[in-house]
C-alpha cells in the first residue's frame with residue numbers, strides 16, 4: 001500500500017499502468033481517481049448550465065472527458081484484467097459501475113466494511129463518498145477555495161468591526177453560525193447586518209457585504225418570497241416534481257418540508273454550493289455537539305483558533321480538582337472511515353489537555369466503521385497530540401464521568 005494519499009504516483013499526468021504494481025494495491029486510490037473524474041464532469045456540466053447526463057453532454061462538447069476519468073478508466077481496465085475479469089467495455093460501462101454499491105462490483109476490492117454499501121454516484125450526483133475521496137486525495141481545490149474564501153471574508157468582517165480583543169472572535173462565531181443556521185436570508189436582514197457591522201473601506205459597502213456575497217447567491221424577489229425549506233437544517237428543498245420524499249442533502253438530516261415566508265424589498269440570498277457543502281453541512285454537526293455539551297452545564301466555545309479555517313470545532317473546560325482541563329473536540333461526519341482517517345489532522349491550536357475526534361452515532365452504527373477508522377488512524381497521528389475516537393454519546397459519557405468524579409456539574413474556569 002502506498003503511504004498516505006498525497007503521493008506523486010497520483011499525478012494524473014505522469015501516472016500510467018506501466019508505473020509498477022505499488023499503485024494498484026490500494027483500491028482507494030483507484031476509487032479516488034474515478035471520483036475525481038465524476039466530480040470534474042459534474043462541475044463542467046454545471047459550468048455549462050446543463051445539469052443532465054454526465055457522459056453524454058461532457059462527451060458531446062469538444063472539451064473531452066476529464067483527465068482523471070480517462071486515467072481511472074485505464075487503471076480500472078488493468079485492475080479487472082489482472083483479476084482475471086472481463087474489463088468494462090467503455091466509459092458508459094464504467095459509469096454504470098459507479099452506480100453500483102462498491103461491494104457489488106465484480107471486482108473484489110480491499111475496502112472497509114463500512115464502504116461496501118456506498119456507490120460513487122447517487123443518481124446523477126457524485127456521492128458523499130466520491131466527494132470525500134476527492135477531498136482526501138487532492139485536498140479538493142474547490143472545497144478548499146470555498147472554505148478559504150468564506151473564512152477570509154469572515155475574518156475581515158470580524159477584525160474590522162471589533163472594538164476590543166474578544167470582539168473579533170465573537171463576531172466571527174456569530175457570522176459563521178449564520179451560515180449554518182440561516183441558509184436563506186432576506187435583503188431586509190442583510191441590511192440590518194450592514195447597520196450592525198458597518199466597518200468597511202472609506203468608499204464603498206461594508207465588509208459584511210463581501211462576506212454575504214462570498215457565502216450566498218442573490219435572487220430577485222419583490223414583495224417577499226415563499227419557499228419550501230427543510231424544517232431541520234433550513235436548506236431550500238428542490239422543487240418537488242412527482243417524488244415526495246426529497247432529501248435536503250445535508251448528511252443524516254431527517255428532512256421534513258416547511259414553508260418559509262420571507263419579507264423582502266427586492267432580493268433574498270441563498271447559500272451557494274461551496275459554502276453549503278463545506279461550511280454549513282459540517283457546521284450542523286458541530287453546533288449539535290456544542291449544544292449537547294452546554295446542556296451538561298459546561299460552557300463550550302466554537303472554533304477557537306479562528307485564524308485557521310480548520311479551527312478546533314468545539315472546546316470546553318472540564319473541572320478537575322481545583323483547576324480545570326481544556327478538552328478539545330473535532331467533529332467529523334464522513335461516510336468513509338478510511339478516507340476520513342487519511343485526511344485527518346488534529347488542529348494545531350490551541351493546546352488541549354484532552355482531545356477527541358467525534359463521529360456521529362449514525363456513522364458509528366455502520367458495522368466496521370469505528371474499527372476501520374481507528375485502524376487507519378494508527379500510525380498516522382502525531383504522538384505529541386494523542387486523541388481518542390468517540391461517538392457523540394461516548395463524548396457526553398466521558399464528560400458526565402468527569403463531572404461525577406468532581407462531585408457535581410459546576411463549571412470551573
Ligand SMILES: [Zn+2]
Pocket residue numbers: 230231232233234235248249250253254255256
Ligand atoms: Zn435538512
